[in-house]
Amino acid sequence: MRVAMFGYQTWGHRTLQALLKTEHEVVLVVTHPKSEHAYEKIWDDSVADLAAEHGVPVLLRDRPDDEELMSRLKEAEPDLIVANNWRTWIPPEIFTLPRHGTLNVHDSLLPAYAGFSPIIWALINDEKEVGVTAHMMNEELDAGDIVVQRAVPVGPADTATDLFHRTVELIDPIVHESLDFIAAGRTDFTPQDRSKACFFHKRSIEDSRIDWHWPAEDIERFVRAQSDPYPNAFTHHKGKRLRVLKASVSKGVYGGTPGRVFIREGDGVVIVAGADARRGRAHGLVIERVRTDDGSDLPATEYFRTMGGYLTDRP
Known part of the structure:
Protein backbone atom coordinates (compact mmCIF):
# COMPACT_ATOMS: atom_id res chain seq x y z
CA MET A 1 0.00 0.00 0.00
CA HIS A 201 -9.37 19.12 26.82
CA LYS A 202 -5.76 20.19 26.25
CA ARG A 203 -3.97 20.79 29.55
CA SER A 204 -2.76 24.21 30.69
CA ILE A 205 -0.97 25.54 33.75
CA GLU A 206 -4.29 25.86 35.61
CA ASP A 207 -4.71 22.10 35.44
CA SER A 208 -1.57 21.56 37.55
CA ARG A 209 -2.76 23.57 40.55
CA ILE A 210 -3.19 21.48 43.74
CA ASP A 211 -6.51 21.68 45.55
CA TRP A 212 -5.90 20.82 49.20
CA HIS A 213 -9.59 20.00 49.65
CA TRP A 214 -9.00 16.85 47.61
CA PRO A 215 -8.26 13.65 49.56
CA ALA A 216 -4.55 12.97 50.05
CA GLU A 217 -4.84 9.83 47.89
CA ASP A 218 -6.07 11.94 44.98
CA ILE A 219 -3.35 14.56 45.40
CA GLU A 220 -0.65 11.88 45.55
CA ARG A 221 -1.77 10.56 42.14
CA PHE A 222 -2.03 14.15 40.88
CA VAL A 223 1.67 14.60 41.71
CA ARG A 224 2.65 11.34 39.97
CA ALA A 225 0.59 12.32 36.93
CA GLN A 226 2.75 15.42 36.46
CA SER A 227 6.23 13.99 36.83
CA ASP A 228 9.23 15.47 35.04
CA PRO A 229 9.44 16.38 32.20
CA TYR A 230 5.74 17.35 32.41
CA PRO A 231 4.79 20.63 34.11
CA ASN A 232 4.65 19.65 37.79
CA ALA A 233 1.79 19.87 40.26
CA PHE A 234 2.18 23.09 42.22
CA THR A 235 0.92 25.06 45.20
CA HIS A 236 1.91 28.36 46.83
CA HIS A 237 3.84 28.95 50.03
CA LYS A 238 4.33 32.43 51.44
CA GLY A 239 3.19 33.91 48.15
CA LYS A 240 5.60 31.95 45.94
CA ARG A 241 4.91 29.00 43.68
CA LEU A 242 6.18 25.66 44.96
CA ARG A 243 6.26 22.57 42.77
CA VAL A 244 5.68 19.20 44.41
CA LEU A 245 7.92 16.53 42.87
CA LYS A 246 7.38 13.59 45.19
CA ALA A 247 4.69 12.82 47.77
CA SER A 248 2.95 9.97 49.54
CA VAL A 249 -0.12 9.42 51.69
CA SER A 250 0.58 9.76 55.42
CA LYS A 251 0.49 6.77 57.74
CA GLY A 252 -1.15 8.86 60.44
CA VAL A 253 -4.57 10.50 60.43
CA TYR A 254 -4.50 14.26 60.83
CA GLY A 255 -7.19 16.87 61.35
CA GLY A 256 -7.45 20.59 60.81
CA THR A 257 -7.62 22.95 57.86
CA PRO A 258 -6.68 21.79 54.35
CA GLY A 259 -3.26 23.11 53.32
CA ARG A 260 -1.83 23.37 56.85
CA VAL A 261 1.90 22.59 57.08
CA PHE A 262 1.61 20.32 60.08
CA ILE A 263 4.25 17.82 61.17
CA ARG A 264 7.16 15.71 60.00
CA GLU A 265 6.48 12.09 59.15
CA GLY A 266 9.12 9.74 57.77
CA ASP A 267 11.14 11.48 55.06
CA GLY A 268 8.69 14.33 54.55
CA VAL A 269 6.30 16.89 55.93
CA VAL A 270 2.56 16.28 56.35
CA ILE A 271 0.12 18.71 54.76
CA VAL A 272 -3.47 18.46 55.99
CA ALA A 273 -5.76 17.49 53.11
CA GLY A 274 -9.36 16.65 52.33
CA ALA A 275 -12.71 18.42 52.44
CA ASP A 276 -13.50 16.70 55.76
CA ALA A 277 -10.08 17.34 57.30
CA ARG A 278 -11.71 19.21 60.18
CA ARG A 279 -13.25 15.92 61.37
CA GLY A 280 -9.84 14.29 61.85
CA ARG A 281 -10.71 11.17 59.90
CA ALA A 282 -8.43 11.48 56.87
CA HIS A 283 -4.79 10.97 56.02
CA GLY A 284 -2.59 13.88 55.01
CA LEU A 285 -0.20 14.28 52.12
CA VAL A 286 3.46 13.75 52.96
CA ILE A 287 5.48 16.04 50.69
CA GLU A 288 8.94 14.56 50.22
CA ARG A 289 10.58 16.67 47.53
CA VAL A 290 9.88 20.16 46.14
CA ARG A 291 11.16 22.55 43.48
CA THR A 292 11.24 26.28 44.12
CA ASP A 293 10.58 28.93 41.48
CA ASP A 294 14.33 29.46 41.02
CA GLY A 295 14.63 25.81 39.95
CA SER A 296 16.18 24.44 43.13
CA ASP A 297 15.17 20.87 44.06
CA LEU A 298 15.08 20.27 47.81
CA PRO A 299 13.97 17.64 50.29
CA ALA A 300 10.76 18.88 51.91
CA THR A 301 12.33 18.58 55.36
CA GLU A 302 15.00 21.03 54.24
CA TYR A 303 12.54 23.44 52.64
CA PHE A 304 10.03 23.41 55.53
CA ARG A 305 12.44 24.15 58.39
CA THR A 306 9.60 25.08 60.74
CA MET A 307 6.05 23.81 60.89
CA GLY A 308 2.97 25.99 60.63
CA GLY A 309 1.49 28.22 57.97
CA TYR A 310 -0.46 27.13 54.93
CA LEU A 311 -0.08 26.02 51.37
CA THR A 312 -2.60 27.80 49.15
CA ASP A 313 -3.84 27.54 45.59
CA ARG A 314 -3.10 31.24 44.92
CA PRO A 315 -0.22 33.55 45.94
Missing part, protein backbone atom coordinates in the same frame (compact mmCIF):
# COMPACT_ATOMS: atom_id res chain seq x y z
CA ARG A 2 0.94 3.63 -0.48
CA VAL A 3 0.70 5.36 2.91
CA ALA A 4 0.57 9.03 3.90
CA MET A 5 1.08 10.04 7.53
CA PHE A 6 -0.16 12.90 9.69
CA GLY A 7 1.66 13.12 13.03
CA TYR A 8 3.65 15.11 15.54
CA GLN A 9 6.09 14.76 18.44
CA THR A 10 7.39 11.39 19.67
CA TRP A 11 4.05 9.65 19.05
CA GLY A 12 4.16 10.64 15.39
CA HIS A 13 7.88 9.89 15.20
CA ARG A 14 7.37 6.34 16.51
CA THR A 15 4.47 5.85 14.09
CA LEU A 16 6.59 6.94 11.13
CA GLN A 17 9.41 4.66 12.32
CA ALA A 18 6.95 1.77 12.37
CA LEU A 19 5.63 2.58 8.91
CA LEU A 20 9.13 2.81 7.45
CA LYS A 21 9.84 -0.74 8.69
CA THR A 22 6.82 -2.22 6.90
CA GLU A 23 6.61 -3.42 3.32
CA HIS A 24 4.42 -0.43 2.50
CA GLU A 25 5.60 2.79 0.82
CA VAL A 26 5.40 6.05 2.78
CA VAL A 27 4.63 8.65 0.12
CA LEU A 28 3.96 11.84 2.13
CA VAL A 29 4.29 13.10 5.70
CA VAL A 30 2.36 16.04 7.15
CA THR A 31 3.45 17.39 10.53
CA HIS A 32 3.18 20.54 12.66
CA PRO A 33 5.86 23.21 13.03
CA LYS A 34 7.71 23.29 16.36
CA SER A 35 5.65 24.76 19.19
CA GLU A 36 6.39 26.66 22.41
CA HIS A 37 3.39 25.12 24.21
CA ALA A 38 4.61 23.51 27.46
CA TYR A 39 3.18 20.09 26.62
CA GLU A 40 4.47 20.19 23.03
CA LYS A 41 8.11 20.91 23.91
CA ILE A 42 8.45 17.53 25.62
CA TRP A 43 8.53 14.16 23.86
CA ASP A 44 9.37 16.23 20.77
CA ASP A 45 11.24 13.83 18.48
CA SER A 46 10.97 15.41 15.04
CA VAL A 47 8.69 13.76 12.50
CA ALA A 48 9.97 16.15 9.82
CA ASP A 49 13.62 15.24 10.40
CA LEU A 50 12.92 11.49 10.31
CA ALA A 51 10.95 11.83 7.07
CA ALA A 52 13.73 13.91 5.48
CA GLU A 53 16.34 11.32 6.50
CA HIS A 54 14.40 8.71 4.53
CA GLY A 55 13.66 10.90 1.52
CA VAL A 56 9.94 11.19 2.24
CA PRO A 57 8.31 14.49 1.17
CA VAL A 58 7.21 16.62 4.15
CA LEU A 59 4.61 19.35 4.57
CA LEU A 60 4.55 21.56 7.69
CA ARG A 61 1.07 22.72 8.63
CA ASP A 62 -0.80 24.01 11.67
CA ARG A 63 -4.08 22.93 10.06
CA PRO A 64 -4.81 20.70 7.04
CA ASP A 65 -7.08 23.17 5.28
CA ASP A 66 -5.27 24.61 2.26
CA GLU A 67 -5.43 23.82 -1.43
CA GLU A 68 -1.73 22.97 -1.77
CA LEU A 69 -1.94 20.26 0.88
CA MET A 70 -5.02 18.75 -0.74
CA SER A 71 -3.33 18.83 -4.13
CA ARG A 72 -0.19 17.15 -2.79
CA LEU A 73 -2.27 14.44 -1.11
CA LYS A 74 -4.13 13.70 -4.34
CA GLU A 75 -0.85 13.57 -6.28
CA ALA A 76 0.59 11.12 -3.71
CA GLU A 77 -2.39 8.77 -4.28
CA PRO A 78 -2.27 7.10 -0.84
CA ASP A 79 -4.20 3.89 -0.24
CA LEU A 80 -4.25 4.72 3.48
CA ILE A 81 -3.55 7.65 5.78
CA VAL A 82 -2.14 6.89 9.24
CA ALA A 83 -2.42 9.60 11.90
CA ASN A 84 -0.97 9.87 15.40
CA ASN A 85 -0.96 12.99 17.58
CA TRP A 86 -2.22 15.30 14.85
CA ARG A 87 -3.36 18.26 16.96
CA THR A 88 -6.24 19.66 14.90
CA TRP A 89 -9.34 18.38 13.12
CA ILE A 90 -8.81 16.44 9.88
CA PRO A 91 -11.73 17.15 7.52
CA PRO A 92 -13.69 14.39 5.74
CA GLU A 93 -12.33 15.34 2.32
CA ILE A 94 -8.92 14.26 3.63
CA PHE A 95 -9.68 11.27 5.87
CA THR A 96 -11.95 9.69 3.24
CA LEU A 97 -9.56 10.35 0.34
CA PRO A 98 -7.65 7.02 0.41
CA ARG A 99 -9.49 3.86 -0.66
CA HIS A 100 -8.87 2.35 2.80
CA GLY A 101 -9.63 5.56 4.68
CA THR A 102 -7.60 6.84 7.63
CA LEU A 103 -6.23 4.89 10.61
CA ASN A 104 -5.80 7.00 13.75
CA VAL A 105 -3.53 5.85 16.60
CA HIS A 106 -4.53 7.28 19.98
CA ASP A 107 -2.85 6.80 23.37
CA SER A 108 -5.88 5.73 25.39
CA LEU A 109 -8.24 2.79 25.68
CA LEU A 110 -11.01 4.27 23.58
CA PRO A 111 -13.83 5.10 23.93
CA ALA A 112 -12.51 6.46 27.25
CA TYR A 113 -10.11 9.42 27.31
CA ALA A 114 -10.55 10.74 23.82
CA GLY A 115 -8.87 14.07 23.22
CA PHE A 116 -5.74 15.39 24.89
CA SER A 117 -3.23 14.13 27.51
CA PRO A 118 -5.10 10.86 28.15
CA ILE A 119 -2.35 9.25 30.24
CA ILE A 120 -2.21 12.19 32.67
CA TRP A 121 -5.98 12.33 33.07
CA ALA A 122 -6.22 8.53 33.46
CA LEU A 123 -3.59 8.47 36.21
CA ILE A 124 -5.26 11.35 38.04
CA ASN A 125 -8.50 9.38 37.92
CA ASP A 126 -6.99 6.17 39.33
CA GLU A 127 -7.52 4.05 36.22
CA LYS A 128 -6.04 0.56 36.53
CA GLU A 129 -4.98 0.35 32.88
CA VAL A 130 -3.86 2.68 30.10
CA GLY A 131 -3.08 1.81 26.52
CA VAL A 132 -3.14 2.58 22.82
CA THR A 133 -5.97 2.22 20.30
CA ALA A 134 -5.81 2.15 16.52
CA HIS A 135 -9.18 2.98 14.98
CA MET A 136 -10.64 4.00 11.64
CA MET A 137 -11.31 7.72 11.52
CA ASN A 138 -14.84 9.06 11.05
CA GLU A 139 -16.58 12.42 11.46
CA GLU A 140 -16.49 12.32 15.27
CA LEU A 141 -13.15 12.77 17.02
CA ASP A 142 -11.55 9.50 18.24
CA ALA A 143 -14.84 7.66 17.67
CA GLY A 144 -14.30 5.24 14.77
CA ASP A 145 -14.26 1.45 14.77
CA ILE A 146 -11.38 -0.12 16.71
CA VAL A 147 -8.84 -2.08 14.66
CA VAL A 148 -6.32 -2.98 17.39
CA GLN A 149 -6.20 -2.06 21.09
CA ARG A 150 -3.59 -2.98 23.69
CA ALA A 151 -3.39 -2.16 27.40
CA VAL A 152 -0.72 -1.97 30.10
CA PRO A 153 -1.41 -2.02 33.87
CA VAL A 154 -0.92 1.03 36.07
CA GLY A 155 1.17 0.27 39.16
CA PRO A 156 0.74 1.97 42.55
CA ALA A 157 3.94 4.03 42.14
CA ASP A 158 3.79 4.67 38.39
CA THR A 159 4.26 8.19 37.09
CA ALA A 160 2.96 9.63 33.84
CA THR A 161 6.52 9.36 32.54
CA ASP A 162 6.61 5.63 33.29
CA LEU A 163 3.30 5.13 31.50
CA PHE A 164 4.39 7.23 28.53
CA HIS A 165 7.39 4.97 27.95
CA ARG A 166 5.30 1.82 28.29
CA THR A 167 2.54 2.95 25.96
CA VAL A 168 4.79 4.45 23.30
CA GLU A 169 6.39 1.00 22.92
CA LEU A 170 2.96 -0.30 21.86
CA ILE A 171 2.86 1.90 18.75
CA ASP A 172 5.14 -0.26 16.60
CA PRO A 173 3.29 -3.59 17.03
CA ILE A 174 -0.11 -1.90 16.82
CA VAL A 175 0.77 -0.15 13.55
CA HIS A 176 2.15 -3.35 12.03
CA GLU A 177 -0.85 -5.44 13.05
CA SER A 178 -3.34 -2.81 11.88
CA LEU A 179 -1.73 -2.44 8.47
CA ASP A 180 -1.68 -6.22 8.03
CA PHE A 181 -5.43 -6.34 8.69
CA ILE A 182 -6.20 -3.43 6.36
CA ALA A 183 -3.96 -4.69 3.55
CA ALA A 184 -5.69 -8.08 3.79
CA GLY A 185 -9.03 -6.38 3.17
CA ARG A 186 -10.39 -6.70 6.72
CA THR A 187 -13.24 -4.32 7.56
CA ASP A 188 -14.90 -6.24 10.41
CA PHE A 189 -13.59 -3.94 13.11
CA THR A 190 -15.13 -3.31 16.54
CA PRO A 191 -17.56 -0.38 16.91
CA GLN A 192 -16.97 1.79 19.98
CA ASP A 193 -19.56 1.87 22.73
CA ARG A 194 -20.24 5.60 22.62
CA SER A 195 -22.18 5.48 25.90
CA LYS A 196 -18.77 5.03 27.57
CA ALA A 197 -17.04 7.86 25.72
CA CYS A 198 -15.44 10.87 27.38
CA PHE A 199 -13.42 13.69 25.82
CA PHE A 200 -10.68 15.65 27.63
Whole structure:
Protein backbone atom coordinates (compact mmCIF):
# COMPACT_ATOMS: atom_id res chain seq x y z
CA MET A 1 0.00 0.00 0.00
CA ARG A 2 0.94 3.63 -0.48
CA VAL A 3 0.70 5.36 2.91
CA ALA A 4 0.57 9.03 3.90
CA MET A 5 1.08 10.04 7.53
CA PHE A 6 -0.16 12.90 9.69
CA GLY A 7 1.66 13.12 13.03
CA TYR A 8 3.65 15.11 15.54
CA GLN A 9 6.09 14.76 18.44
CA THR A 10 7.39 11.39 19.67
CA TRP A 11 4.05 9.65 19.05
CA GLY A 12 4.16 10.64 15.39
CA HIS A 13 7.88 9.89 15.20
CA ARG A 14 7.37 6.34 16.51
CA THR A 15 4.47 5.85 14.09
CA LEU A 16 6.59 6.94 11.13
CA GLN A 17 9.41 4.66 12.32
CA ALA A 18 6.95 1.77 12.37
CA LEU A 19 5.63 2.58 8.91
CA LEU A 20 9.13 2.81 7.45
CA LYS A 21 9.84 -0.74 8.69
CA THR A 22 6.82 -2.22 6.90
CA GLU A 23 6.61 -3.42 3.32
CA HIS A 24 4.42 -0.43 2.50
CA GLU A 25 5.60 2.79 0.82
CA VAL A 26 5.40 6.05 2.78
CA VAL A 27 4.63 8.65 0.12
CA LEU A 28 3.96 11.84 2.13
CA VAL A 29 4.29 13.10 5.70
CA VAL A 30 2.36 16.04 7.15
CA THR A 31 3.45 17.39 10.53
CA HIS A 32 3.18 20.54 12.66
CA PRO A 33 5.86 23.21 13.03
CA LYS A 34 7.71 23.29 16.36
CA SER A 35 5.65 24.76 19.19
CA GLU A 36 6.39 26.66 22.41
CA HIS A 37 3.39 25.12 24.21
CA ALA A 38 4.61 23.51 27.46
CA TYR A 39 3.18 20.09 26.62
CA GLU A 40 4.47 20.19 23.03
CA LYS A 41 8.11 20.91 23.91
CA ILE A 42 8.45 17.53 25.62
CA TRP A 43 8.53 14.16 23.86
CA ASP A 44 9.37 16.23 20.77
CA ASP A 45 11.24 13.83 18.48
CA SER A 46 10.97 15.41 15.04
CA VAL A 47 8.69 13.76 12.50
CA ALA A 48 9.97 16.15 9.82
CA ASP A 49 13.62 15.24 10.40
CA LEU A 50 12.92 11.49 10.31
CA ALA A 51 10.95 11.83 7.07
CA ALA A 52 13.73 13.91 5.48
CA GLU A 53 16.34 11.32 6.50
CA HIS A 54 14.40 8.71 4.53
CA GLY A 55 13.66 10.90 1.52
CA VAL A 56 9.94 11.19 2.24
CA PRO A 57 8.31 14.49 1.17
CA VAL A 58 7.21 16.62 4.15
CA LEU A 59 4.61 19.35 4.57
CA LEU A 60 4.55 21.56 7.69
CA ARG A 61 1.07 22.72 8.63
CA ASP A 62 -0.80 24.01 11.67
CA ARG A 63 -4.08 22.93 10.06
CA PRO A 64 -4.81 20.70 7.04
CA ASP A 65 -7.08 23.17 5.28
CA ASP A 66 -5.27 24.61 2.26
CA GLU A 67 -5.43 23.82 -1.43
CA GLU A 68 -1.73 22.97 -1.77
CA LEU A 69 -1.94 20.26 0.88
CA MET A 70 -5.02 18.75 -0.74
CA SER A 71 -3.33 18.83 -4.13
CA ARG A 72 -0.19 17.15 -2.79
CA LEU A 73 -2.27 14.44 -1.11
CA LYS A 74 -4.13 13.70 -4.34
CA GLU A 75 -0.85 13.57 -6.28
CA ALA A 76 0.59 11.12 -3.71
CA GLU A 77 -2.39 8.77 -4.28
CA PRO A 78 -2.27 7.10 -0.84
CA ASP A 79 -4.20 3.89 -0.24
CA LEU A 80 -4.25 4.72 3.48
CA ILE A 81 -3.55 7.65 5.78
CA VAL A 82 -2.14 6.89 9.24
CA ALA A 83 -2.42 9.60 11.90
CA ASN A 84 -0.97 9.87 15.40
CA ASN A 85 -0.96 12.99 17.58
CA TRP A 86 -2.22 15.30 14.85
CA ARG A 87 -3.36 18.26 16.96
CA THR A 88 -6.24 19.66 14.90
CA TRP A 89 -9.34 18.38 13.12
CA ILE A 90 -8.81 16.44 9.88
CA PRO A 91 -11.73 17.15 7.52
CA PRO A 92 -13.69 14.39 5.74
CA GLU A 93 -12.33 15.34 2.32
CA ILE A 94 -8.92 14.26 3.63
CA PHE A 95 -9.68 11.27 5.87
CA THR A 96 -11.95 9.69 3.24
CA LEU A 97 -9.56 10.35 0.34
CA PRO A 98 -7.65 7.02 0.41
CA ARG A 99 -9.49 3.86 -0.66
CA HIS A 100 -8.87 2.35 2.80
CA GLY A 101 -9.63 5.56 4.68
CA THR A 102 -7.60 6.84 7.63
CA LEU A 103 -6.23 4.89 10.61
CA ASN A 104 -5.80 7.00 13.75
CA VAL A 105 -3.53 5.85 16.60
CA HIS A 106 -4.53 7.28 19.98
CA ASP A 107 -2.85 6.80 23.37
CA SER A 108 -5.88 5.73 25.39
CA LEU A 109 -8.24 2.79 25.68
CA LEU A 110 -11.01 4.27 23.58
CA PRO A 111 -13.83 5.10 23.93
CA ALA A 112 -12.51 6.46 27.25
CA TYR A 113 -10.11 9.42 27.31
CA ALA A 114 -10.55 10.74 23.82
CA GLY A 115 -8.87 14.07 23.22
CA PHE A 116 -5.74 15.39 24.89
CA SER A 117 -3.23 14.13 27.51
CA PRO A 118 -5.10 10.86 28.15
CA ILE A 119 -2.35 9.25 30.24
CA ILE A 120 -2.21 12.19 32.67
CA TRP A 121 -5.98 12.33 33.07
CA ALA A 122 -6.22 8.53 33.46
CA LEU A 123 -3.59 8.47 36.21
CA ILE A 124 -5.26 11.35 38.04
CA ASN A 125 -8.50 9.38 37.92
CA ASP A 126 -6.99 6.17 39.33
CA GLU A 127 -7.52 4.05 36.22
CA LYS A 128 -6.04 0.56 36.53
CA GLU A 129 -4.98 0.35 32.88
CA VAL A 130 -3.86 2.68 30.10
CA GLY A 131 -3.08 1.81 26.52
CA VAL A 132 -3.14 2.58 22.82
CA THR A 133 -5.97 2.22 20.30
CA ALA A 134 -5.81 2.15 16.52
CA HIS A 135 -9.18 2.98 14.98
CA MET A 136 -10.64 4.00 11.64
CA MET A 137 -11.31 7.72 11.52
CA ASN A 138 -14.84 9.06 11.05
CA GLU A 139 -16.58 12.42 11.46
CA GLU A 140 -16.49 12.32 15.27
CA LEU A 141 -13.15 12.77 17.02
CA ASP A 142 -11.55 9.50 18.24
CA ALA A 143 -14.84 7.66 17.67
CA GLY A 144 -14.30 5.24 14.77
CA ASP A 145 -14.26 1.45 14.77
CA ILE A 146 -11.38 -0.12 16.71
CA VAL A 147 -8.84 -2.08 14.66
CA VAL A 148 -6.32 -2.98 17.39
CA GLN A 149 -6.20 -2.06 21.09
CA ARG A 150 -3.59 -2.98 23.69
CA ALA A 151 -3.39 -2.16 27.40
CA VAL A 152 -0.72 -1.97 30.10
CA PRO A 153 -1.41 -2.02 33.87
CA VAL A 154 -0.92 1.03 36.07
CA GLY A 155 1.17 0.27 39.16
CA PRO A 156 0.74 1.97 42.55
CA ALA A 157 3.94 4.03 42.14
CA ASP A 158 3.79 4.67 38.39
CA THR A 159 4.26 8.19 37.09
CA ALA A 160 2.96 9.63 33.84
CA THR A 161 6.52 9.36 32.54
CA ASP A 162 6.61 5.63 33.29
CA LEU A 163 3.30 5.13 31.50
CA PHE A 164 4.39 7.23 28.53
CA HIS A 165 7.39 4.97 27.95
CA ARG A 166 5.30 1.82 28.29
CA THR A 167 2.54 2.95 25.96
CA VAL A 168 4.79 4.45 23.30
CA GLU A 169 6.39 1.00 22.92
CA LEU A 170 2.96 -0.30 21.86
CA ILE A 171 2.86 1.90 18.75
CA ASP A 172 5.14 -0.26 16.60
CA PRO A 173 3.29 -3.59 17.03
CA ILE A 174 -0.11 -1.90 16.82
CA VAL A 175 0.77 -0.15 13.55
CA HIS A 176 2.15 -3.35 12.03
CA GLU A 177 -0.85 -5.44 13.05
CA SER A 178 -3.34 -2.81 11.88
CA LEU A 179 -1.73 -2.44 8.47
CA ASP A 180 -1.68 -6.22 8.03
CA PHE A 181 -5.43 -6.34 8.69
CA ILE A 182 -6.20 -3.43 6.36
CA ALA A 183 -3.96 -4.69 3.55
CA ALA A 184 -5.69 -8.08 3.79
CA GLY A 185 -9.03 -6.38 3.17
CA ARG A 186 -10.39 -6.70 6.72
CA THR A 187 -13.24 -4.32 7.56
CA ASP A 188 -14.90 -6.24 10.41
CA PHE A 189 -13.59 -3.94 13.11
CA THR A 190 -15.13 -3.31 16.54
CA PRO A 191 -17.56 -0.38 16.91
CA GLN A 192 -16.97 1.79 19.98
CA ASP A 193 -19.56 1.87 22.73
CA ARG A 194 -20.24 5.60 22.62
CA SER A 195 -22.18 5.48 25.90
CA LYS A 196 -18.77 5.03 27.57
CA ALA A 197 -17.04 7.86 25.72
CA CYS A 198 -15.44 10.87 27.38
CA PHE A 199 -13.42 13.69 25.82
CA PHE A 200 -10.68 15.65 27.63
CA HIS A 201 -9.37 19.12 26.82
CA LYS A 202 -5.76 20.19 26.25
CA ARG A 203 -3.97 20.79 29.55
CA SER A 204 -2.76 24.21 30.69
CA ILE A 205 -0.97 25.54 33.75
CA GLU A 206 -4.29 25.86 35.61
CA ASP A 207 -4.71 22.10 35.44
CA SER A 208 -1.57 21.56 37.55
CA ARG A 209 -2.76 23.57 40.55
CA ILE A 210 -3.19 21.48 43.74
CA ASP A 211 -6.51 21.68 45.55
CA TRP A 212 -5.90 20.82 49.20
CA HIS A 213 -9.59 20.00 49.65
CA TRP A 214 -9.00 16.85 47.61
CA PRO A 215 -8.26 13.65 49.56
CA ALA A 216 -4.55 12.97 50.05
CA GLU A 217 -4.84 9.83 47.89
CA ASP A 218 -6.07 11.94 44.98
CA ILE A 219 -3.35 14.56 45.40
CA GLU A 220 -0.65 11.88 45.55
CA ARG A 221 -1.77 10.56 42.14
CA PHE A 222 -2.03 14.15 40.88
CA VAL A 223 1.67 14.60 41.71
CA ARG A 224 2.65 11.34 39.97
CA ALA A 225 0.59 12.32 36.93
CA GLN A 226 2.75 15.42 36.46
CA SER A 227 6.23 13.99 36.83
CA ASP A 228 9.23 15.47 35.04
CA PRO A 229 9.44 16.38 32.20
CA TYR A 230 5.74 17.35 32.41
CA PRO A 231 4.79 20.63 34.11
CA ASN A 232 4.65 19.65 37.79
CA ALA A 233 1.79 19.87 40.26
CA PHE A 234 2.18 23.09 42.22
CA THR A 235 0.92 25.06 45.20
CA HIS A 236 1.91 28.36 46.83
CA HIS A 237 3.84 28.95 50.03
CA LYS A 238 4.33 32.43 51.44
CA GLY A 239 3.19 33.91 48.15
CA LYS A 240 5.60 31.95 45.94
CA ARG A 241 4.91 29.00 43.68
CA LEU A 242 6.18 25.66 44.96
CA ARG A 243 6.26 22.57 42.77
CA VAL A 244 5.68 19.20 44.41
CA LEU A 245 7.92 16.53 42.87
CA LYS A 246 7.38 13.59 45.19
CA ALA A 247 4.69 12.82 47.77
CA SER A 248 2.95 9.97 49.54
CA VAL A 249 -0.12 9.42 51.69
CA SER A 250 0.58 9.76 55.42
CA LYS A 251 0.49 6.77 57.74
CA GLY A 252 -1.15 8.86 60.44
CA VAL A 253 -4.57 10.50 60.43
CA TYR A 254 -4.50 14.26 60.83
CA GLY A 255 -7.19 16.87 61.35
CA GLY A 256 -7.45 20.59 60.81
CA THR A 257 -7.62 22.95 57.86
CA PRO A 258 -6.68 21.79 54.35
CA GLY A 259 -3.26 23.11 53.32
CA ARG A 260 -1.83 23.37 56.85
CA VAL A 261 1.90 22.59 57.08
CA PHE A 262 1.61 20.32 60.08
CA ILE A 263 4.25 17.82 61.17
CA ARG A 264 7.16 15.71 60.00
CA GLU A 265 6.48 12.09 59.15
CA GLY A 266 9.12 9.74 57.77
CA ASP A 267 11.14 11.48 55.06
CA GLY A 268 8.69 14.33 54.55
CA VAL A 269 6.30 16.89 55.93
CA VAL A 270 2.56 16.28 56.35
CA ILE A 271 0.12 18.71 54.76
CA VAL A 272 -3.47 18.46 55.99
CA ALA A 273 -5.76 17.49 53.11
CA GLY A 274 -9.36 16.65 52.33
CA ALA A 275 -12.71 18.42 52.44
CA ASP A 276 -13.50 16.70 55.76
CA ALA A 277 -10.08 17.34 57.30
CA ARG A 278 -11.71 19.21 60.18
CA ARG A 279 -13.25 15.92 61.37
CA GLY A 280 -9.84 14.29 61.85
CA ARG A 281 -10.71 11.17 59.90
CA ALA A 282 -8.43 11.48 56.87
CA HIS A 283 -4.79 10.97 56.02
CA GLY A 284 -2.59 13.88 55.01
CA LEU A 285 -0.20 14.28 52.12
CA VAL A 286 3.46 13.75 52.96
CA ILE A 287 5.48 16.04 50.69
CA GLU A 288 8.94 14.56 50.22
CA ARG A 289 10.58 16.67 47.53
CA VAL A 290 9.88 20.16 46.14
CA ARG A 291 11.16 22.55 43.48
CA THR A 292 11.24 26.28 44.12
CA ASP A 293 10.58 28.93 41.48
CA ASP A 294 14.33 29.46 41.02
CA GLY A 295 14.63 25.81 39.95
CA SER A 296 16.18 24.44 43.13
CA ASP A 297 15.17 20.87 44.06
CA LEU A 298 15.08 20.27 47.81
CA PRO A 299 13.97 17.64 50.29
CA ALA A 300 10.76 18.88 51.91
CA THR A 301 12.33 18.58 55.36
CA GLU A 302 15.00 21.03 54.24
CA TYR A 303 12.54 23.44 52.64
CA PHE A 304 10.03 23.41 55.53
CA ARG A 305 12.44 24.15 58.39
CA THR A 306 9.60 25.08 60.74
CA MET A 307 6.05 23.81 60.89
CA GLY A 308 2.97 25.99 60.63
CA GLY A 309 1.49 28.22 57.97
CA TYR A 310 -0.46 27.13 54.93
CA LEU A 311 -0.08 26.02 51.37
CA THR A 312 -2.60 27.80 49.15
CA ASP A 313 -3.84 27.54 45.59
CA ARG A 314 -3.10 31.24 44.92
CA PRO A 315 -0.22 33.55 45.94
